[in-house]
Amino acid sequence: MRGQVVVRLREEVLDPQGVTIAKALDNLGYEGVGALRQGKVFDVELDTTDPEAARTALEKMAKDLLANPVTENYEIHLLDDDAGEGTA
Amino acid sequence: MRVGVVYYPGSNCEQDAVHACRLVGLEAELVWHKQESIEGCDALIIAGGFSYGDYLRCGAIAQFSPVMKHVERFAADGHPILGICNGFQILVEMGLLPGALLANDGLKFRCQDTRLRVERTNSPFTNACNEGQILRLNMAHYEGNYFADAETMAEIEANDQIVMRFCGPDGERGAEHNPNGSMDDIAALRNEAGNVMGLMPHPERMLNAELGSADGRFMFESLRDALGGEAATDLEPAGISADV
Numbered sequence: 001m002r003g004q005v006v007v008r009l010r011e012e013v014l015d016p017q018g019v020t021i022a023k024a025l026d027n028l029g030y031e032g033v034g035a036l037r038q039g040k041v042f043d044v045e046l047d048t049t050d051p052e053a054a055r056t057a058l059e060k061m062a063k064d065l066l067a068n069p070v071t072e073n074y075e076i077h078l079l080d081d082d083a084g085e086g087t088a
Numbered sequence: 089m090r091v092g093v094v095y096y097p098g099s100n101c102e103q104d105a106v107h108a109c110r111l112v113g114l115e116a117e118l119v120w121h122k123q124e125s126i127e128g129c130d131a132l133i134i135a136g137g138f139s140y141g142d143y144l145r146c147g148a149i150a151q152f153s154p155v156m157k158h159v160e161r162f163a164a165d166g167h168p169i170l171g172i173c174n175g176f177q178i179l180v181e182m183g184l185l186p187g188a189l190l191a192n193d194g195l196k197f198r199c200q201d202t203r204l205r206v207e208r209t210n211s212p213f214t215n216a217c218n219e220g221q222i223l224r225l226n227m228a229h230y231e232g233n234y235f236a237d238a239e240t241m242a243e244i245e246a247n248d249q250i251v252m253r254f255c256g257p258d259g260e261r262g263a264e265h266n267p268n269g270s271m272d273d274i275a276a277l278r279n280e281a282g283n284v285m286g287l288m289p290h291p292e293r294m295l296n297a298e299l300g301s302a303d304g305r306f307m308f309e310s311l312r313d314a315l316g317g318e319a320a321t322d323l324e325p326a327g328i329s330a331d332v
Contacts, residue, residue: 013235016195065152068145068181070188071235 001049002079003058007067008039042066043079051078089317092119092129094159094175096150099137101172104292109133111295112308113320121153130315131168131212132159134175136290146189146231147177156182168212168314169284170307173229176277176286184284185277186244187236192229193269199228201300202267202289204275205255211278212314213285213307214251222259223252223303225289227267232288234270234277241271251285252276 009015015037022036044061046054058076067074091109093116095102102118109116119126121139126132139150150156163169163184171179179185192198201224206217217223236244244250253273256265266273268288276287291304312319 012237013190014193016191016193020195065144065148068148068188070237071190 001046001051001054003044003046003054004077004079005042005044005058005062005066006039006075006077007042007062007072008037008074009071010073013071040066054078089130089312089315090115090117090128091131091133091311092117092126093133093135094119094121094155095135095137096121096139096153098139098141099135099174101136101174101290101292104290105133105135105172108292108295108304108308109311111320112305112312114308114312114315114317119155121150121155123155124158126155126158126162129162129167131311132162132170134159134169134171134178136173136175136292139174139178142174142231145181146174147179147181150174150178151182160184163279163284166281166283168311170213170311171284171286172290172292173227173232173288176288177231179284179286185279185286186240186249187234187277189231189288190233190235190269191231192233192267197228197230198267199226200267201225202227202275203255203257203265204252204287204289205259205261206252208248208251208278211251211282211285211310213276213310215313216310217306220259221306222255222257223291223306224294224301225291225304226293226300227289229268229288232268232270234268234272234274236271244274244277247280249278249280249282250274250276251278252287 018036018038025033062074093102093105106116177189204223206221252275254266254275278285291307294301294304
């Protein structure tokens, strides 16, 4: 099955790229854009078909490598290929 | 006294670090990241550059290279380890130094000379300096903006871990003298025990006044003195491309 890890900078960490992108949207005339945060998405194919095993593996990957806990948070999503994207 | 200079695919300052060590009378050898032994080394330098192309986060992949578990043990045993630029980023990713290094606050890769005020001289990398001495060193990085949460910053202060700060010509502090936005103007940071230190600017690039500054020598001379080594009898190298 497929899983997804979304990594974002923690709230208290300044995200200058996000600020710059928000400013660019404002310059383009998009009104009403508030705070904007940039993040990273990792789509991971896993051998397992067990959602719990997949979640555990992705959690470990996020902690070990994909996110830096000093500056980043992460979310795990399991992607169900048959029923489209879902969050488990 | 032998210094091992650890390097990775994408490192590009390892030869300069070897050259700098030899210039002040230290023996030095390159240590490839896949080596399983660092036997015979009395100190280590983690070289600068762009290990693994800075993929994921700077230093994130390099921390898992085979040699790094030996580096961890070397640190725990109290031996001196200096991380320069990408080497600093790797030590932070490994957790040998606290905090993290974010994109520079101006979102620019900045290659320029910087001034660093030596705050502490009780370090294997600054013992040949005077307190308050200003070193002129070059920096060249995009992710050198030191960050730590409030709790960690308090610990860093309490444990006396700030070895150098960015400063102006007279040692004064201020945002205009801080080239990357680092918290508290931190330029060089050590671990609690004091044997592991990282900095973003490059002492190994500043060894000859003719090339801008020789202030980098102070740090390598400090390391030599800390290891009990003798000064080189011939202080001038054979040439910039000395055989390494």
